[in-house]
Amino acid sequence: MIRKTWAIAKKNIRIYYLKGPVLIFGILFPTFLFLAFAIGRNVPAESLVPGLIGMALFFTASATTPAILPFETRTRTLERLLVAPLTLSTLIGGDVLSALLYGLFLSAIPLAISFGVLGAAFAQPAALVAAILLSSLCYALMGTLLSSPPTDEPSSIMTLSNLVRLPLIFFSGVFVPVAQMPQWGQWLSRISPLTYTTELLRAGIGQEVQIGAWSCAVALVGFSAAFWLIALSLHRRNMSRRLAL
Numbered sequence: 001m002i003r004k005t006w007a008i009a010k011k012n013i014r015i016y017y018l019k020g021p022v023l024i025f026g027i028l029f030p031t032f033l034f035l036a037f038a039i040g041r042n043v044p045a046e047s048l049v050p051g052l053i054g055m056a057l058f059f060t061a062s063a064t065t066p067a068i069l070p071f072e073t074r075t076r077t078l079e080r081l082l083v084a085p086l087t088l089s090t091l092i093g094g095d096v097l098s099a100l101l102y103g104l105f106l107s108a109i110p111l112a113i114s115f116g117v118l119g120a121a122f123a124q125p126a127a128l129v130a131a132i133l134l135s136s137l138c139y140a141l142m143g144t145l146l147s148s149p150p151t152d153e154p155s156s157i158m159t160l161s162n163l164v165r166l167p168l169i170f171f172s173g174v175f176v177p178v179a180q181m182p183q184w185g186q187w188l189s190r191i192s193p194l195t196y197t198t199e200l201l202r203a204g205i206g207q208e209v210q211i212g213a214w215s216c217a218v219a220l221v222g223f224s225a226a227f228w229l230i231a232l233s234l235h236r237r238n239m240s241r242r243l244a245l
Contacts, residue, residue, distance in 0.1 A: 058165065150239075
């Protein structure tokens with residue numbers, strides 16, 4: 001099973017990492033969104049670090065999986081994969097693995113900027129590593145869940161993805177720490193996995209946090225498990241409709 005999952009992931013890496021929707025919505029869009037927020041604000045550079053890394057993880061890891069199944073549905077390669085000796089969970093697992101690696105690889109850029117240019121410090125390395133690994137997995141699985149509607153139009157799935165992702169960033173502590181939000185904003189922040197990413201990143205670089213590091217790690221694991229179970233159920237239910245397109 002591991003070999004089959006890795007084979008699917010390698011295929012996705014070769015084909016989809018440089019696709020237009022993945023590059024635009026996974027790299028360019030969050031970069032300009034962050035710059036629009038950060039430029040001109042009189043805030044310490046190190047306070048921007050959790051938002052910079054968090055947005056990179058959030059958008060890059062969740063950008064690949066929404067594009068894969070619509071493209072494969074359109075090119076009629078999905079049928080060939082499904083008749084191969086592998087299960088649907090293995091197929092979806094390969095998609096998740098390729099998205100996770102994409103998030104890990106591209107998160108190295110904001111990490112280098114944060115610690116080499118903005119002066120961030122490794123206060124709790126374990127919290128920082130946990131934030132990167134667990135968040136990449138969580139958002140790769142979230143992207144898989146968002147790709148479940150049966151369509152062969154990648155633009156439709158990308159639009160749906162942004163309808164979900166964009167509202168989340170505004171009450172997730174990316175731009176404003178959770179502790180500085182009004183009470184209603186703090187309550188809303190608890191339903192977003194990005195909140196736990198930013199809080200875990202803040203703990204990793206020694207900033208004040210509202211939610212403990214262990215609680216954030218457990219929350220990200222819980223979100224990941226829920227995304228996987230729901231995504232697998234929806235893909236099984238919708239696969240026949242997808243193949244009929």
